[in-house]
Amino acid sequence: MFTESMLESIKKVEATRAERMKTEPRRMTAEEKQALLEQYHPDYRQEGFAEIKIGPNKGEKAPVELTGLLHSNSRLLNENIDLSKVDYDVDVLVIGGGGAGSSAAIEAHEAGANVMIVTKLRIGDANTMMAEGGIQAADKENDSPVQHYLDAFGGGHFAARPELLKRLVMEAPDAIRWLNDLGVMFDKDADGRMVTTHGGGTSRKRMHACKDYSGAEIMRTLRDEVINRKIPVVEFTSAVELIKDDKGQVAGAVLLNMETDDFLVAKAKTVIIATGGAGRLHYQNFPTSNHYGATADGLVLGYRAGAPLLYQDTIQYHPTGVAYPSQIFGALVTEKVRSLGAMLVNKDGEAYAHPLETRDVSASAIIRECANGKGVDTPLGSGVWLDTPMIEILGGEGTIEKRIPAMLRMYMNYGIDMRKQPILVYPTLHYQNGGLEIGGEGYTKAIPNLLVAGEAVGGIHGRNRLMGNSLLDIIVFGRNAGKAAARKAKETTLGAMNLDHVQAYAKELEAAGLATDSVSPMLLPQYARHER
Amino acid sequence: MENKVNVFFFGKRYEVPAELTIMTAMEYAGYTLKRGCGCRHGFCGACATIYRIKGQNELKTCLACQTQVQEGMYVASIPFFPTDKRTYDINDIKPNQQIMMELYPEIYSCIGCNACTKACTQDLDVMQYIAHAQRGEFEKCAELSFDCVGCGCCSVRCPAGISHPMVGVLARRLTGKYIAPETEHLKNRVAEINHGEYDELIEQIMQKPITEMKELYNNREIEK
Numbered sequence: 001m002f003t004e005s006m007l008e009s010i011k012k013v014e015a016t017r018a019e020r021m022k023t024e025p026r027r028m029t030a031e032e033k034q035a036l037l038e039q040y041h042p043d044y045r046q047e048g049f050a051e052i053k054i055g056p057n058k059g060e061k062a063p064v065e066l067t068g069l070l071h072s073n074s075r076l077l078n079e080n081i082d083l084s085k086v087d088y089d090v091d092v093l094v095i096g097g098g099g100a101g102s103s104a105a106i107e108a109h110e111a112g113a114n115v116m117i118v119t120k121l122r123i124g125d126a127n128t129m130m131a132e133g134g135i136q137a138a139d140k141e142n143d144s145p146v147q148h149y150l151d152a153f154g155g156g157h158f159a160a161r162p163e164l165l166k167r168l169v170m171e172a173p174d175a176i177r178w179l180n181d182l183g184v185m186f187d188k189d190a191d192g193r194m195v196t197t198h199g200g201g202t203s204r205k206r207m208h209a210c211k212d213y214s215g216a217e218i219m220r221t222l223r224d225e226v227i228n229r230k231i232p233v234v235e236f237t238s239a240v241e242l243i244k245d246d247k248g249q250v251a252g253a254v255l256l257n258m259e260t261d262d263f264l265v266a267k268a269k270t271v272i273i274a275t276g277g278a279g280r281l282h283y284q285n286f287p288t289s290n291h292y293g294a295t296a297d298g299l300v301l302g303y304r305a306g307a308p309l310l311y312q313d314t315i316q317y318h319p320t321g322v323a324y325p326s327q328i329f330g331a332l333v334t335e336k337v338r339s340l341g342a343m344l345v346n347k348d349g350e351a352y353a354h355p356l357e358t359r360d361v362s363a364s365a366i367i368r369e370c371a372n373g374k375g376v377d378t379p380l381g382s383g384v385w386l387d388t389p390m391i392e393i394l395g396g397e398g399t400i401e402k403r404i405p406a407m408l409r410m411y412m413n414y415g416i417d418m419r420k421q422p423i424l425v426y427p428t429l430h431y432q433n434g435g436l437e438i439g440g441e442g443y444t445k446a447i448p449n450l451l452v453a454g455e456a457v458g459g460i461h462g463r464n465r466l467m468g469n470s471l472l473d474i475i476v477f478g479r480n481a482g483k484a485a486a487r488k489a490k491e492t493t494l495g496a497m498n499l500d501h502v503q504a505y506a507k508e509l510e511a512a513g514l515a516t517d518s519v520s521p522m523l524l525p526q527y528a529r530h531e532r
Numbered sequence: 533m534e535n536k537v538n539v540f541f542f543g544k545r546y547e548v549p550a551e552l553t554i555m556t557a558m559e560y561a562g563y564t565l566k567r568g569c570g571c572r573h574g575f576c577g578a579c580a581t582i583y584r585i586k587g588q589n590e591l592k593t594c595l596a597c598q599t600q601v602q603e604g605m606y607v608a609s610i611p612f613f614p615t616d617k618r619t620y621d622i623n624d625i626k627p628n629q630q631i632m633m634e635l636y637p638e639i640y641s642c643i644g645c646n647a648c649t650k651a652c653t654q655d656l657d658v659m660q661y662i663a664h665a666q667r668g669e670f671e672k673c674a675e676l677s678f679d680c681v682g683c684g685c686c687s688v689r690c691p692a693g694i695s696h697p698m699v700g701v702l703a704r705r706l707t708g709k710y711i712a713p714e715t716e717h718l719k720n721r722v723a724e725i726n727h728g729e730y731d732e733l734i735e736q737i738m739q740k741p742i743t744e745m746k747e748l749y750n751n752r753e754i755e756k
Contacts, residue, residue: 030750125570125578139721142755146733154749162738170734173721183622183705185674185712192713203754213679216575217704220682224701228619236566258566291571327553327600331573405679409654410574413598527556528564 001415006324006424009376012349013385013422020343021390025354033361040364040371042427043314043463048284054508056308056446065281066312069300071509072520074502075240079263081254083243083497086267088234090116091489092482093252093268095239095298098126099215099471100454101274102222103478104485105231111486115231118255118266120238120293120523124223127276127290127431127455128474131215132334132406133199134207135475136468137172140196143204145169152469155201155358156433156462159311163440164460168469168476175475176208184221185210187403197339199467200319201358207468212334212404215471237264238297238523241502242271242305242450245495250305250450252497258523267497269489270449272481273298273436274474277455279429280525283315286429287330297521298456302436304505307444310458311434316465319344319362321428323376323383325414330428335359335467336404337386341394345385345422346374352384360464363427376424383424392419433465434458442481449492453481537603540586554581554596554607567611574598577683577697580610580653593651593685613684615695620702627706629668636699639666641692648686648696654679658686658696665699671711673703 002010028036038044050067052060062070092108094101097119108115117123138148148169153160176194180186187195187209196205210217226233239253243265252267275298279290288294303309320333338344338355344362346352346369353365366384369375375382391399400408400419411418435458438444442451454474461469509515535550539557546561555569570578579596586604596609618635625631632639639662648658661676677700686696724730740748 030746121570122576122578125576130571130573130575137718139715139718141717144733145725145730146737147752149734149737150745150749150752153745154752158742158745158749166734166738170725170730173718173725177718177722180715180718181709183708185678185704185708186715188712188715190713192715193717194715198755203752205755211678213575216681217678220701221705221708224617224705225622227617228621230619289573291573291576292565292569326551327556328573328598406575409679410598414600524564524566526564527559528562529560530562 002421006376009347010421012347013345013387016349017387017390020351021393025343025351027354028357028361036364036368037360040367041360042284042286042317045284049313053512053514055303056306057312060313062312063281063283063315065283066278066296066299068518069296069520069522070303071514072516072518073506073509074304075519076254076499076502077506081263081265081499083265083499085265087264088116088266090114090266090268092270092272092485093118093266094272094274095253096274096276096454097123097233098274098276098454099128099219099222099474100478101272102226103475104272104274104453104482106222106225106229107479107482108486109229109231111483113486113489117226117231117233118237118239119233119235120258122235123226123233124219125291125293126219127294128215128471129219130289130291130332131471132212132332133336133339134209134214134468135176135471136199136202136206136466137176137208137472138169138204138206139173139176139194140204140206143206145172147204148172148206151201151203152461152466155466156464159462161459167440167480168460168473171476172472175472175479178479179218179221179475182221182225184218187211197336198356199335199339200356200362201466207339209336212336212406218471239301240521241499242301243497243499244305244501245497247495248447249492249494250447251494269492269494270451270485272451272453272485273302273456274453274478275456278432283429286317286427287321288429289318289321289330289332290429293524295522295525296432297523298452299435300521302444302450302452305450305501306446307450308437308446309434310437311463312458314433314463315429316359316431316433317363317427318430319359319366319427320386320425323381323424323426324378326380327414328410329380331410332428332430333386333407333423333425334404337388337391337407340391340399340403342390343387345387347376348374358464358466366425366427370426378424381426383426385422386425387422388418389420389422431455431465431470433461433463441484442477443484449488451481451485453477537601539601540606542608543606548601550601552601554599554601555579557601568596568609572597575681577681578611580613580683580685581607582610583607593653595653595683610684610688613688615684615687615698617695617698622705622709627670627710632665632668635702638692638694639699642694643692645691647689647691651685651689653683653685654681656680662694662696662699665703670703670706673700674707677703
């Protein structure tokens with residue numbers, strides 16, 4: 001239920017609605033966007049970043065919290081792990097049980113490899129499951145992979161790695177075909193044509209969706225397929241360090257049973273890091289739309305083993321996180337709400353920007369409105385209106401229930417009917433644009449048999465990501481990594497396994513004056529409150 | 533002074549702020565969650581929870597991340613429930629009534645008690661989608677089960693031992709793969725790409741200098 005002052009503001013939103021709906025708000029020029037980003041986007045707040053002092057990206061910046069993890073020691077520094085006692089011995093070890101890891105495992109299995117998934121929580125406890133709005137692919141007649149490339153490259157500030165972006169757009173239609181053949185229920189019309197919409201920054205309507213459970217529908221199908229194939233999935237077990245060999249290859253990982261605290265050794269000819277994002281590090285104190293385990297573990301493992309990061313200093317804040325009520329603070333309000341026509345409106349009822357600017361621009365504009373007293377006060381800060389009743393006016397009564405049922409349900413739990421009243425939103429920490437650097441085949445540049453897929457990769461999207469390109473990248477790069485790892489495993493012979501890089505990293509930290517007791521990866525956020 | 537309520541986690545009393553969810557209240561009480569916590573936003577079904585308000589008879593089910601605490605709430609989480617998923621090769625099965633009989637015969641033991649529907653944390657008509665599955669009406673089963681997050685509360689309450697979420701997944705995969713109409717434009721585009729029809733164009737755009745890319749991007753036509 002809204003407070004009195006919120007209800008007062010809603011009256012202004014209602015008063016301007018008819019007039020607002022007559023015209024589409026103007027899109028910003030390139031110069032206007034750049035100025036807005038520099039003034040309001042959190043990536044430009046210097047105090048949010050710190051210099052990395054050791055390792056391949058020494059001298060570059062990363063969010064303070066991530067730098068802290070990179071400046072921490074291994075959990076194994078003072079442990080005596082007997083690597084000769086091997087608990088699991090496989091061709092392909094997939095670390096992470098989200099969309100990328102599951103896609104990789106399915107393709108590695110399809111290629112005949114002995115593959116295993118190890119995951120910190122359960123298979124499917126991942127940001128994939130929470131992706132709502134959709135997945136891009138240029139599969140309609142008025143569209144092309146080249147147009148998709150242009151949209152993504154420009155939206156990412158011309159910083160995407162061309163070889164990665166090429167794969168993303170060229171393999172997108174086949175990714176949709178693969179998912180469709182696995183049984184994912186895409187929204188289609190009676191003739192089988194995909195029901196597609198715009199996302200922020202797209203020039204063609206190429207957003208495919210499964211209502212607003214797009215990621216969930218994809219993830220539960222992939223999970224079902226992994227189980228059908230009897231691919232071993234070791235749950236509640238996290239990888240805490242990569243194992244290397246005397247040839248500079250990766251040779252598996254040391255695992256931690258999250259429930260018993262026992263260490264385990266997994267030996268593997270190839271390793272795929274598919275550990276996802278970092279929202280639970282709460283950069284700059286933002287709430288997050290991410291799942292519980294999103295703590296950048298894979299970045300830490302890879303970096304400590306010598307793999308460089310790329311664009312680790314660029315973070316995506318999704319413009320529309322829940323600002324109110326506090327019980328769901330920071331939860332994602334899918335961009336599809338705007339694709340379906342809802343405008344962003346400030347407390348005076350003004351549509352202050354086009355609703356489908358790219359996410360970084362849209363988030364910055366919300367932060368600007370709130371900073372300039374145009375936001376609506378909430379118990380945890382402030383927010384702007386997302387004028388959801390417009391969707392029912394534009395698409396007809398029932399559109400919200402049919403196209404975005406999860407959103408309707410989430411708000412109804414707290415007595416807010418978004419069909420009748422607008423909702424309050426503020427940016428939420430959503431996605432790490434950066435991650436471990438890979439080449440087109442999915443391999444890290446420093447370690448020949450270490451691959452990365454999904455959100456843990458940096459460089460696919462550049463410095464900002466378009467809606468619907470992440471669900472796409474986990475499928476495209478997950479599948480590729482699985483196939484590549486299966487091939488590579490056949491030609492890989494492992495040498496003597498060791499954890500020497502753990503000691504070397506500790507020495508480097510010490511030499512840089514960063515001797516520390518803190519350890520990483522973080523594994524789980526510290527949310528428990530203790531009075532003493 | 534903030535408004536507080538008394539809740540009981542596994543029978544033990546804690547005083548917590550009234551605006552918290554069950555999940556955040558457990559953390560406020562000092563729990564570090566490992567099981568029973570996944571997406572924290574109502575999509576993954578990890579935090580299936582059962583509770584009863586002191587003095588009331590009714591046993592309720594919910595997702596801990598989506599439910600606000602109440603005074604006198606007795607809470608137990610169900611972080612794991614042994615639902616029974618049967619395995620199959622999606623390429624070998626067909627969308628006929630026979631497949632449900634083979635894979636999930638227990639659905640025909642449904643006694644119509646509707647406990648599954650009452651237990652559903654997503655307010656789905658679970659018993660009805662099982663009825664559709666019994667009759668081989670996969671599309672209807674898929675539609676009604678579409679918003680299922682697989683928390684398993686329905687299965688916990690089922691006297692017939694049905695693993696409802698698994699039946700829903702099977703119906704949806706059959707629908708998505710076999711029943712939904714084929715997408716011509718997708719098939720065509722995949723074929724075009726495989727025939728190399730975009731190879732040259734994509735190489736060209738990859739080679740363009742940034743200034744030209746900016747020009748193209750800033751002036752591109754946007755579909756209405």
